[in-house]
Amino acid sequence: xxxxxxxxxxxxxxxxxxxxxxxxxxxxxxxxxxxxxxxxxxxxxxxxxxxxxxxxxxxxxxxxxxxxxxxxxxxxxxxxxxxxxxxxxxxxxxxxxxxxxxxxxxxxxxxxxxxxxxxxxxxxxxxxxxxxxxxxxxxxxxxxxxxxxxxxxxxxxxxxxxxxxxxxxxxxxxxxxxxxxxxxxxxxxxxxxxxxxxxxxxxxxxxxxxxxxxxxxxxxxxxxxxxxxxxxxxxxxxxxxxxxxxxxxxxxxxxxxxxxxx
Amino acid sequence: xxxxxxxxxxxxxxxxxxxxxxxxxxxxxxxxxxxxxxxxxxxxxxxxxxxxxxxxxxxxxxxxxxxxxxxxxxxxxxxxxxxxxxxxxxxxxxxxxxxxxxxxxxxxxxxxxxxxxxxxxxxxxxxxxxxxxxxxxxxxxxxxxxxxxxxxxxxxxxxxxxxxxxxxxxxxxxxxxxxxxxxxxxxxxxxxxxxxxxxxxxxxxxxxxxxxxxxxxxxxxxxxxxxxxxxxxxxxxxxxxxxxxxxxxxxxxxxxxxxxxxxxxxxxxxxxxxxxxxxxxxxxxxxxxxxxxxxxxxxxxxxxxxxxxxxxxxxxxxxxxxxxxxxxxxxxxxxxx
Numbered sequence: 001x002x003x004x005x006x007x008x009x010x011x012x013x014x015x016x017x018x019x020x021x022x023x024x025x026x027x028x029x030x031x032x033x034x035x036x037x038x039x040x041x042x043x044x045x046x047x048x049x050x051x052x053x054x055x056x057x058x059x060x061x062x063x064x065x066x067x068x069x070x071x072x073x074x075x076x077x078x079x080x081x082x083x084x085x086x087x088x089x090x091x092x093x094x095x096x097x098x099x100x101x102x103x104x105x106x107x108x109x110x111x112x113x114x115x116x117x118x119x120x121x122x123x124x125x126x127x128x129x130x131x132x133x134x135x136x137x138x139x140x141x142x143x144x145x146x147x148x149x150x151x152x153x154x155x156x157x158x159x160x161x162x163x164x165x166x167x168x169x170x171x172x173x174x175x176x177x178x179x180x181x182x183x184x185x186x187x188x189x190x191x192x193x194x195x196x197x198x199x200x201x202x203x204x205x206x207x208x209x210x211x212x213x214x215x216x217x218x219x220x221x222x223x224x225x226x227x228x229x230x231x232x233x234x235x236x237x238x239x240x241x242x243x244x245x246x247x248x249x250x251x252x253x254x255x256x257x258x259x260x261x262x
Numbered sequence: 263x264x265x266x267x268x269x270x271x272x273x274x275x276x277x278x279x280x281x282x283x284x285x286x287x288x289x290x291x292x293x294x295x296x297x298x299x300x301x302x303x304x305x306x307x308x309x310x311x312x313x314x315x316x317x318x319x320x321x322x323x324x325x326x327x328x329x330x331x332x333x334x335x336x337x338x339x340x341x342x343x344x345x346x347x348x349x350x351x352x353x354x355x356x357x358x359x360x361x362x363x364x365x366x367x368x369x370x371x372x373x374x375x376x377x378x379x380x381x382x383x384x385x386x387x388x389x390x391x392x393x394x395x396x397x398x399x400x401x402x403x404x405x406x407x408x409x410x411x412x413x414x415x416x417x418x419x420x421x422x423x424x425x426x427x428x429x430x431x432x433x434x435x436x437x438x439x440x441x442x443x444x445x446x447x448x449x450x451x452x453x454x455x456x457x458x459x460x461x462x463x464x465x466x467x468x469x470x471x472x473x474x475x476x477x478x479x480x481x482x483x484x485x486x487x488x489x490x491x492x493x494x495x496x497x498x499x500x501x502x503x504x505x506x507x508x509x510x511x512x513x514x515x516x517x518x519x520x521x522x523x524x525x526x527x528x529x530x531x532x533x534x535x536x537x538x539x540x541x542x543x544x545x546x547x548x549x550x551x552x553x554x555x556x557x558x559x560x561x562x563x564x565x566x567x568x569x570x571x572x573x574x575x576x577x578x579x580x581x582x583x584x585x586x587x588x589x590x591x592x593x594x595x596x597x598x599x
Contacts, residue, residue, distance in 0.1 A: 051468065053464060053467070053468070072467075072472075073464070073467035073468055074467045074470045074471055074472045074473070075470075075472075077467070077468060077469055077470035078470050082468065082469070083468050085464070085465070085468075089462045089464055089465035089468070090461075090462065090465065091457065091458045091461035091462055091465060091466075092461050092462075093457065093460070093461050093525075094454070094457055094458065094461065098454060098457075099458075101454060102454050102455060102457075102458040102466075102469060102471075103469040103470075110451075111472070111475060112452055112455070112472075112475050112476045112478075112479035112480075113475075113479055115450060115451050115452035115455075116447065116450075116452055116479060116483060118450070119446045119447050119449075119450030119451070119452055119453075120443050120446050120447065169465075169469060170468070170469070172469070173469050173470055
């Protein structure tokens with residue numbers, strides 16, 4: 001399988017604080033890679049750098065062999081990197097459908113100036129382009145199973161479904177790599193199973209997934225491989241079962257004796 | 263059955279248009295026509311401000327500056343170079359658009375109150391330039407005797423622009439053009455992207471929206487329409503002073519839009535019409551009680567709107583329309599589950 005993403009010596013400082021230090025890893029096309037670690041380990045910072053919301057202090061990110069570090073979030077998305085957020089960032093005043101429509105990718109590449117000119121001067125083509133976009137958006141709402149909320153304002157969605165809406169919106173941009181930041185946080189056990197199923201379904205479409213998750217059931221269930229971050233450093237990598245029993249990982253999560261004495 | 267509402271809407275639209283075209287025959291009094299023309303000019307202004315504040319979430323408190331730039335540009339071009347005021351209308355819009363583009367840059371880094379303060383500063387600087395550049399602008403006296411719109415002659419048909427009723431049709435055309443453009447803009451991919459970045463900037467970026475470019479673009483477009491309104495105003499009132507750019511003009515626009523309904527297309531129109539009418543009506547009282555009550559009423563209306571009807575008059579209209587629709591449905595007994 002071909003490599004889709006590689007990071008080399010990725011490092012991020014916030015002032016004097018080192019949030020991520022010298023992290024090197026790679027992802028193969030089509031895999032699900034789990035990213036775990038205690039709170040404050042730098043997982044979200046790492047994802048923010050890959051989605052180019054943050055520029056690394058040092059190191060490189062290569063997406064499909066092309067340098068993508070620090071190019072800006074919107075450009076990273078155009079290259080094929082989409083994401084969801086730990087605290088959902090939906091467009092609350094838009095309808096559920098419009099949230100997904102906003103992501104349908106053909107619309108993005110033209111830029112605002114051309115869109116303005118087209119919207120005013122271009123005669124209606126009978127709405128063919130709009131229909132195609134609508135079909136795509138409706139198909140995605142079906143896919144994440146929130147079609148019946150189609151015309152609701154997004155702010156009225158139950159919390160668990162806003163997570164699904166974010167996924168549909170990300171998928172609307174037709175990504176090759178999807179970054180999921182704690183897709184299961186705040187979900188009840190029944191919703192958890194649905195979420196696992198959905199992530200598998202997305203992966204089944206050939207989309208590579210990098211997932212941050214605290215819920216062990218989810219991460220052990222779906223990950224092909226795991227990476228463990230601790231204080232910004234990668235301390236383990238491998239098959240879920242072997243990482244799980246790695247003494248260094250156990251220590252990071254439970255604390256060693258010197259930690260406990262504090 | 264399904265075609266019925268669309269047909270009804272078309273019919274309603276045609277009826278409103280006919281009424282608007284016939285209005286100067288119904289209301290012939292010059293004073294009232296003057297007020298109606300001002301309603302039209304403020305409608306263009308509120309619609310343009312609404313594109314920024316309502317659809318993009320950018321609080322621009324310097325909008326009056328764009329209005330003033332458009333007014334001064336068209337007036338000065340007509341007075342100093344003899345350019346036809348008809349060309350001055352788009353020229354005023356274009357020069358304002360250029361300044362809008364410039365004001366877009368601070369908006370890339372600032373938001374909320376910081377952006378609001380910067381835009382106030384922008385408008386104040388321009389106002390002071392207009393006050394102090396006496397050679398060009400005649401300072402605080404302002405420009406007077408601005409040329410009227412030149413007569414149009416097509417074959418044997420001609421139209422002169424002497425009276426309020428003549429300007430009424432020009433401004434009506436301007437308002438309809440603005441509504442048409444705004445409607446197309448906010449419903450387009452451009453408009454959806456604006457609303458997306460209004461609701462969540464990182465979220466918008468994550469789906470490929472280049473928010474910097476969108477902000478620059480929307481400031482430019484918004485300023486164009488404000489400048490266009492300014493140019494219309496210059497050739498109608500024939501008097502432009504630096505006061506045009508003062509903060510209170512922006513607050514009039516803000517109040518009209520908020521009371522009418524922020525982030526809707528109907529709201530700014532309703533707000534501009536109602537409040538222009540209201541402030542003229544209040545003048546009778548002001549003469550009686552010798553007190554400038556207009557601003558007090560505006561302030562009160564703003565507070566009441568924010569407290570009790572966030573969606574403004576447009577929200578009330580929609581609520582009533584929904585209520586009537588559901589009542590009609592109930593009568594037919596066809597309530598779907």
